[in-house]
Amino acid sequence: MTETHSIAFSEDELDALVSIAIRRAEILDDIQSPAASEAWQEVMLYEERLAMITPPAEIAGGVARVGAVRAALAAGRRMEAVRLASRYLAEEPLPPERRAAIERAFQEDRDRLAGRFPALARSGRLAELDEWRAIASRNPRVFPLAA
Amino acid sequence: MTMETVAFYSYKGGVGRTLLVANTAQFLAMSGRRVVALDLDLEAPGLHQKLASRDVLSRAESGALSGAVDELLDALESEPRGDERRNRSLRQRAIEVDLPSGTRGSLILIPAGSAPSHAYWASLERLNNSLRAHRRNGGLAEAVLELQSRIADEFAPEFLLIDSRTGITELGGLATSILADRVVCLTTTAPESAEGTRVVADALRTAPRLSSQRPLRIDFLITRVTSGAARSSNVSRLTEELGGAVTVLPHDAGIAIEKRVFAGWRSGQSAGSEDNDDAGGELFSATLGWIAGSFPGHKQDAEMARRRMVAVHRIWKDLTEGWKRHRGGGASSRRAWPAEQLDERVRFESQDEWRRADIVVYDAPAKEPTAKPLMIIEYVDGEDRDAVARWWLAATQVPVVAVFSNDSDRRLYSRRAAWDSRARHSDRWDLPLPHDFKALSDPTDVSVDTLLDAVRRGHPEYLDRIVTEWVNCSAAVLAGGRPWKPKVAKKIIDELARIDDNEIAYRVLWAASRGSLDRNRWLGDQDDWLDEQVLAELFAPLLWRLPPEASIRLMQGPPRPFGPPANLVAIALLARDVLGLRYDPDATFRKEGQRILERSGRDSESADDMAIYGLLPAFRQTEITFEISSELPPLANCAIQGEEKRPPADINSLVSDRIAAGSLVTTGLLGDYQPHAGRVVLYSSAITQCADKLALRARHVGSVTLIHETIHALAHLGRDLDGRMWMEFALPAADHPLFEPSWFHETLTQYFTYHHILRLRDPALLHAFQAMSARQAPAYRGWERLRDLPIEDARSWFMSVRRGVGAAVTPWHLLSGAIRNED
Numbered sequence: 001m002t003e004t005h006s007i008a009f010s011e012d013e014l015d016a017l018v019s020i021a022i023r024r025a026e027i028l029d030d031i032q033s034p035a036a037s038e039a040w041q042e043v044m045l046y047e048e049r050l051a052m053i054t055p056p057a058e059i060a061g062g063v064a065r066v067g068a069v070r071a072a073l074a075a076g077r078r079m080e081a082v083r084l085a086s087r088y089l090a091e092e093p094l095p096p097e098r099r100a101a102i103e104r105a106f107q108e109d110r111d112r113l114a115g116r117f118p119a120l121a122r123s124g125r126l127a128e129l130d131e132w133r134a135i136a137s138r139n140p141r142v143f144p145l146a147a
Numbered sequence: 148m149t150m151e152t153v154a155f156y157s158y159k160g161g162v163g164r165t166l167l168v169a170n171t172a173q174f175l176a177m178s179g180r181r182v183v184a185l186d187l188d189l190e191a192p193g194l195h196q197k198l199a200s201r202d203v204l205s206r207a208e209s210g211a212l213s214g215a216v217d218e219l220l221d222a223l224e225s226e227p228r229g230d231e232r233r234n235r236s237l238r239q240r241a242i243e244v245d246l247p248s249g250t251r252g253s254l255i256l257i258p259a260g261s262a263p264s265h266a267y268w269a270s271l272e273r274l275n276n277s278l279r280a281h282r283r284n285g286g287l288a289e290a291v292l293e294l295q296s297r298i299a300d301e302f303a304p305e306f307l308l309i310d311s312r313t314g315i316t317e318l319g320g321l322a323t324s325i326l327a328d329r330v331v332c333l334t335t336t337a338p339e340s341a342e343g344t345r346v347v348a349d350a351l352r353t354a355p356r357l358s359s360q361r362p363l364r365i366d367f368l369i370t371r372v373t374s375g376a377a378r379s380s381n382v383s384r385l386t387e388e389l390g391g392a393v394t395v396l397p398h399d400a401g402i403a404i405e406k407r408v409f410a411g412w413r414s415g416q417s418a419g420s421e422d423n424d425d426a427g428g429e430l431f432s433a434t435l436g437w438i439a440g441s442f443p444g445h446k447q448d449a450e451m452a453r454r455r456m457v458a459v460h461r462i463w464k465d466l467t468e469g470w471k472r473h474r475g476g477g478a479s480s481r482r483a484w485p486a487e488q489l490d491e492r493v494r495f496e497s498q499d500e501w502r503r504a505d506i507v508v509y510d511a512p513a514k515e516p517t518a519k520p521l522m523i524i525e526y527v528d529g530e531d532r533d534a535v536a537r538w539w540l541a542a543t544q545v546p547v548v549a550v551f552s553n554d555s556d557r558r559l560y561s562r563r564a565a566w567d568s569r570a571r572h573s574d575r576w577d578l579p580l581p582h583d584f585k586a587l588s589d590p591t592d593v594s595v596d597t598l599l600d601a602v603r604r605g606h607p608e609y610l611d612r613i614v615t616e617w618v619n620c621s622a623a624v625l626a627g628g629r630p631w632k633p634k635v636a637k638k639i640i641d642e643l644a645r646i647d648d649n650e651i652a653y654r655v656l657w658a659a660s661r662g663s664l665d666r667n668r669w670l671g672d673q674d675d676w677l678d679e680q681v682l683a684e685l686f687a688p689l690l691w692r693l694p695p696e697a698s699i700r701l702m703q704g705p706p707r708p709f710g711p712p713a714n715l716v717a718i719a720l721l722a723r724d725v726l727g728l729r730y731d732p733d734a735t736f737r738k739e740g741q742r743i744l745e746r747s748g749r750d751s752e753s754a755d756d757m758a759i760y761g762l763l764p765a766f767r768q769t770e771i772t773f774e775i776s777s778e779l780p781p782l783a784n785c786a787i788q789g790e791e792k793r794p795p796a797d798i799n800s801l802v803s804d805r806i807a808a809g810s811l812v813t814t815g816l817l818g819d820y821q822p823h824a825g826r827v828v829l830y831s832s833a834i835t836q837c838a839d840k841l842a843l844r845a846r847h848v849g850s851v852t853l854i855h856e857t858i859h860a861l862a863h864l865g866r867d868l869d870g871r872m873w874m875e876f877a878l879p880a881a882d883h884p885l886f887e888p889s890w891f892h893e894t895l896t897q898y899f900t901y902h903h904i905l906r907l908r909d910p911a912l913l914h915a916f917q918a919m920s921a922r923q924a925p926a927y928r929g930w931e932r933l934r935d936l937p938i939e940d941a942r943s944w945f946m947s948v949r950r951g952v953g954a955a956v957t958p959w960h961l962l963s964g965a966i967r968n969e970d
Contacts, residue, residue, distance in 0.1 A: 034280030076282015115227035117289050119296035128357040129288060132325060135355035 158343030192259030210266030497542035728865030
């Protein structure tokens with residue numbers, strides 16, 4: 001998604017942008033604005049860009065990776081979240097605490113969803129849905145693409 | 148038992164997907180399975196239109212129906228804790244679809260919502276907004292999986308059937324992938340439909356599955372395949388491209404426009420093509436076959452469900468499909484039930500018992516609150532049908548109950564039977580139609596007396612049935628066959644002949660004429676001999692016995708291209724059976740025409756063809772025509788000429804005077820045969836006056852006159868068995884000033900008229916003939932001396948006179964009295 005961007009940002013610039021974007025998304029969340037989802041998607045984009053220019057072993061890199069996944073989940077972009085998580089978790093240098101943070105983000109999302117979709121949670125298929133998304137995200141021919 | 152989820156998908160619309168979902172759901176439920184049908188075609192929902200009762204449809208129209216859209220909204224918008232929407236049972240939104248009495252299965256419908264009301268569109272828009280704006284709360288995938296899980300938890304069905312969205316949509320994709328254990332893909336052979344289906348099917352085959360899911364099974368149905376195209380290269384190629392299990396369903400033009408399940412399976416009558424009948428039946432069978440084969444279960448239950456659906460389908464068709472237009476009976480004479488007056492699967496309760504009718508026929512559109520049931524129809528399997536009928540009659544006060552166990556085993560009960568504790572069924576087998584409830588006090592009573600009475604009261608729609616009854620009573624053959632009831636047959640003819648109303652009498656003649664289409668319905672594909680028998684033994688006698696206005700109106704009808712018209716056959720029978728002549732103007736034309744052409748020496752076949760049609764006008768007069776005239780008869784005109792233009796005595800005086808003087812004549816006064824035109828004329832004013840003076844009925848005087856003048860015409864135009872004609876053997880023209888009745892012609896004609904009336908066995912006609920004869924001129928009374936002369940002798944004499952050698956063989960001694968009187 002970010003590979004096609006032609007403008008190069010510095011880490012400082014992206015840090016500034018992401019800070020503003022997070023603040024905006026939190027405010028929109030707080031007032032239950034319909035725009036909150038898109039705001040979190042914007043955060044996800046900045047965090048993903050940051051993750052691209054920062055090594056996973058460094059603090060900034062680890063935070064950006066966890067932030068990107070959390071922002072994707074907050075935006076409700078679960079397929080994106082799964083795609084990003086599988087990429088970051090495949091990076092050897094990513095510290096264990098960051099890996100745990102990513103797993104925790106998914107668990108928190110599942111817990112939130114389980115409260116909202118209790119029958120689905122009881123059926124055990126909520127967790128299966130993440131697996132399904134992980135496979136589906138690697139297969140562009142899957143119908144439906146939007147899911 | 149685990150739930151199997153089957154998604155019905157089509158890339159394009161209009162392939163019969165929703166109807167197939169509805170029919171499959173019904174079949175499985177009737178086979179004893181627990182089924183939930185879910186409408187996820189949220190943008191164009193319609194499953195409730197196929198499955199729900201009229202009450203539910205009314206709720207949908209008013210926006211009071213909730214369904215899948217509301218359920219998804221509740222899941223996405225409500226707070227996980229403390230929100231009462233979270234605790235609402237799905238049952239509050241589910242509709243239990245009415246199934247026949249005794250069905251062990253169940254069918255729950257979860258509609259999309261109140262479609263197509265504005266309230267529904269508002270809910271749908273809210274759902275779309277919610278999915279866009281609050282994705283963190285969960286997306287469509289979670290929401291539909293939650294719905295599926297709740298369905299499994301609350302209803303524990305064996306089958307969840309999903310009507311999914313067409314095209315490429317997120318909801319369609321979810322329904323066919325993470326929700327479905329099986330996908331039924333419907334497509335037509337149209338390239339846009341077939342190609343889209345193929346691509347989607349390929350994607351589904353490679354799509355990942357949830358770890359708890361079974362491998363996806365995909366069935367393909369190629370629908371709307373027109374007759375004869377099932378084996379076409381298009382279908383074969385598509386079958387190959389799709390791969391897997393492919394079934395071909397035939398086309399039914401009516402399917403797309405019908406609203407209800409049973410109606411959807413009946414033939415496409417409303418599409419305006421009679422040819423749809425077979426296609427409708429074929430589609431019905433093929434669809435049932437596919438469902439039974441695709442969802443194997445308990446064979447006996449499935450077979451019972453299939454039998455029941457087939458039987459109800461046929462009953463629906465019987466009730467709603469109009470019969471072919473009844474000749475002479477008017478377009479509405481056999482009007483079927485309007486579909487809106489029918490409803491299916493209606494529950495009735497009485498105290499602590501209830502039953503569900505398969506079909507209810509109402510006296511008004513069923514959705515009107517004031518509509519009252521006229522007829523309850525239920526398919527009963529394994530119960531005492533008399534007891535079932537007794538329950539219906541007692542519980543509903545409905546006039547008619549029909550109980551059947553298969554298509555060929557129907558029983559009709561009426562309110563009359565309700566007073567009989569044994570509730571015997573009627574002899575009627577076919578289901579009553581709208582006119583039965585208007586014309587018959589008991590619509591199940593179709594005895595001959597009841598039907599004849601209805602016809603006399605102005606309901607000619609029963610004529611075909613009566614004619615059929617006559618055939619059944621009289622069509623005995625040496626080899627056996629139908630039970631012979633000659634007394635009933637004679638009663639039918641006599642009662643029909645008593646009909647005075649000219650319009651009904653005309654319809655009687657139509658019903659008894661050749662190839663009446665509705666009669667074919669009763670008798671099936673009949674043999675020609677039956678037609679011949681009806682013509683000779685029913686139509687022909689009635690033609691002479693019914694009011695002459697009706698008979699002549701029929702004889703004035705337009706020529707028909709196939710075969711001789713019935714009236715020509717009746718006249719030919721009179722010529723053959725009474726006069727010993729042949730009368731066939733077409734054959735005469737061909738034979739004489741051929742002789743003329745041979746004499747002309749033409750050698751070109753095409754020239755013959757042209758020439759023979761050039762002869763047509765010359766032969767037209769050999770075809771007898773008939774009319775009733777309100778003009779003065781020729782004898783009245785003669786009086787004008789003979790009395791030097793003085794005004795004649797009026798027709799009343801003329802007839803009265805002649806009756807008083809015993810010089811009444813038929814030819815020239817009551818009727819006439821005009822040899823130069825081949826025309827038989829009846830003079831209505833003279834006939835009326837004659838009847839009045841003789842205390843007879845005008846219709847009988849008219850019939851006697853019609854027979855008399857027709858015999859004159861046949862004596863002139865008929866051919867003997869050697870094929871000879873004597874065109875000069877004609878009556879003197881009655882309009883000549885010096886006209887006198889020909890004693891020879893009139894004596895013979897009266898003799899043959901008398902014998903023809905004897906053969907008709909009509910006492911009223913015989914009485915009229917004798918009463919007229921008693922006041923007639925001597926030339927008209929000579930027949931009395933021939934009364935006992937064998938008809939063969941009379942014919943021989945008649946032939947001799949036609950040949951000009953009559954004097955040598957004439958039984959003068961029998962005629963001497965008449966001649967003396969004339970002298």
